Amino acid sequence: MTPTSTTTSTTTTLRRRRGLTEEAAAAAVDTACRRLRLPTIRAVVEEAVAAATKDQLTYTGFLAELLLAEVDDRDRRSTVRRVKAAGFPREKYLEDFDHDANPNINPALLNTLGAGDWIGRGEPLCLIGDSGTGKSHLLIALGTAAAMKGYRVKYTLATRLVNELVEAADDKTLTKTINRYGRVDLLIIDELGYMSLDTRGAELLFQVMTEREEKNSIAIASNESFGGWTKTFTDPRLCAAIVDRLTYGGTIIETGTASYRLSHARHSTRH
Numbered sequence: 001m002t003p004t005s006t007t008t009s010t011t012t013t014l015r016r017r018r019g020l021t022e023e024a025a026a027a028a029v030d031t032a033c034r035r036l037r038l039p040t041i042r043a044v045v046e047e048a049v050a051a052a053t054k055d056q057l058t059y060t061g062f063l064a065e066l067l068l069a070e071v072d073d074r075d076r077r078s079t080v081r082r083v084k085a086a087g088f089p090r091e092k093y094l095e096d097f098d099h100d101a102n103p104n105i106n107p108a109l110l111n112t113l114g115a116g117d118w119i120g121r122g123e124p125l126c127l128i129g130d131s132g133t134g135k136s137h138l139l140i141a142l143g144t145a146a147a148m149k150g151y152r153v154k155y156t157l158a159t160r161l162v163n164e165l166v167e168a169a170d171d172k173t174l175t176k177t178i179n180r181y182g183r184v185d186l187l188i189i190d191e192l193g194y195m196s197l198d199t200r201g202a203e204l205l206f207q208v209m210t211e212r213e214e215k216n217s218i219a220i221a222s223n224e225s226f227g228g229w230t231k232t233f234t235d236p237r238l239c240a241a242i243v244d245r246l247t248y249g250g251t252i253i254e255t256g257t258a259s260y261r262l263s264h265a266r267h268s269t270r271h
Contacts, residue, residue, distance in 0.1 A: 092137045122215050126220055130255075188218075191221065
């Protein structure tokens, strides 16, 4: 006898509950929203019912309003989580950058970078200029814009990153740490060049950059021109390789020498 197989199909049907009072229906909606984890719908359903009645929405229109409210609020919460996970030290936004205080920065270029397409292509970004010229503001603002567009972003100081890599190497967790930094779409390294790195630290930093090369973007800020990076990376060949990783196919912005902070403060005072 040849065994036969049977296929069981499950059909989703609407189970109608007749005779529900308004109070019972409201309680059922509340319970269902809790179970399905729909906090926004649960919070706005009474207001939505009143608005739908006033505007004479169809049932489909009413349902669409509720579902879109939930989707919009989930997107907002996801954005907040991504910005928080990035680890920015303070809030900065592109629209707050004072171009009068630093006319070296091209507003059109910033708008282009703010769209985030360069991150999708895995391209690097370098901000080079003296202390106080707005580099950190721009890094944080561009990182925030990227997080708002759905990219995974991580901000760190160069010395903090190198110290973490050295500790990870000592604890034999280096691969795990490098992979963690490799997974984010945009890695932001601020204050690169403020302190010299020994060969070990520079090599570990180079490993992070190599892991990300042409796959995920990296953005850095430095107070030293590339010619002065041998002060930070004492091995000339390693220095050249790092510069190559950070400049190939990327964007370089020179923020100049005049203090953005001082000019911005003066400009704000006049207004």
